[in-house]
Amino acid sequence: MTIWGKLAGAAAGLAIGGPIGALIGMAAGHLAIDKTRAAPGPKEHEVAFTIGVIALGAKMAKADGVVTRDEIEAFRQVFRMPPGETQNFARVFNMAKEHVAGYDAYARQLASLFKDRRETLEDVLDGLFHIAKADGVVHPAELDYLRSVAEIFEFSEAEFARIQARHVTAGGGDPYVVLGLHRSASDAEIKKHYRKLVADNHPDKLTARGVPEEFVEIANQKLAAINAAYDRIEKERGL
Numbered sequence: 001m002t003i004w005g006k007l008a009g010a011a012a013g014l015a016i017g018g019p020i021g022a023l024i025g026m027a028a029g030h031l032a033i034d035k036t037r038a039a040p041g042p043k044e045h046e047v048a049f050t051i052g053v054i055a056l057g058a059k060m061a062k063a064d065g066v067v068t069r070d071e072i073e074a075f076r077q078v079f080r081m082p083p084g085e086t087q088n089f090a091r092v093f094n095m096a097k098e099h100v101a102g103y104d105a106y107a108r109q110l111a112s113l114f115k116d117r118r119e120t121l122e123d124v125l126d127g128l129f130h131i132a133k134a135d136g137v138v139h140p141a142e143l144d145y146l147r148s149v150a151e152i153f154e155f156s157e158a159e160f161a162r163i164q165a166r167h168v169t170a171g172g173g174d175p176y177v178v179l180g181l182h183r184s185a186s187d188a189e190i191k192k193h194y195r196k197l198v199a200d201n202h203p204d205k206l207t208a209r210g211v212p213e214e215f216v217e218i219a220n221q222k223l224a225a226i227n228a229a230y231d232r233i234e235k236e237r238g239l
Contacts, residue, residue: 018109019101020051026095045113049120049211051096052110053078053127054089058096059103060128060145074134078127078217103145107152119200120209121153122163126218129167138168166225175229175236187239194230198223 016024024047057075075089114120125146132142143164150160165177176183181193199205203219211218233239 016048019099019105020048020055020109020113022101023051023055023092023096023099026099045117045120046211048110048113049124049215051092052106053124053215054092055096055099055101055106056103056110056124056128056149057131058093059106060132060142061093062097074131078130078215103149104152107149111153117209118153120211121155123206123209123211123215123218125150125153125155125163126166126222127215129163130218130221133167143168166222166229175232178225178229179233187237190230190233190237191239194226197226201226 054075075093110124111121114124128146128149129138132138132146138146146164147160150163155163159180162177162180165173176185179190179193179197181190185193201219201222203213203216206215206219207213
């Protein structure tokens, strides 16, 4: 079952309020899907995560002033969108982009829904970074937008720098920043922290914390950056 079928089930069976709930209702009423195949009883957090990323991504595209083909392709990758459902995505995306609620309203609702799941809020930012860098560069306006969302999520500047490093400077930046470690960390501490990051970001862990299975690309991208950073430290230290 794709996320679009889940949205139809969500509109019928979930009571999600706020701007996310409003967008779910608007979207489900216009999606070109077979509602008889809607997923029964989708989890509230899973649907909220999906709509939240779409809404924040759409608002980011609007703030940037232009939606490129690369950005659309990035959305397709993050959402694992079948070719036949591009029209459904376009409708939801455009509704979110033009919806009266500002990006901060969506961000605050996600911050509230996932207040005890900070890893999930980090997953949201990872998805947004993946979309922002689709054209090869994260533009200053996009970076300011992402930093603002991170502040609403109550991430510190250091935490935001760690997330940013995975996407913007993962190939040539500081691998310690990517892993969220100090250079003074011991070899044993680095190995232990690395193993924890790998375990925490396994696709199965994402599903357990409310991230839809369609978002496995987020986990794959994050793990690739974590592994690359650890490889650099391993070679540097001769671990």
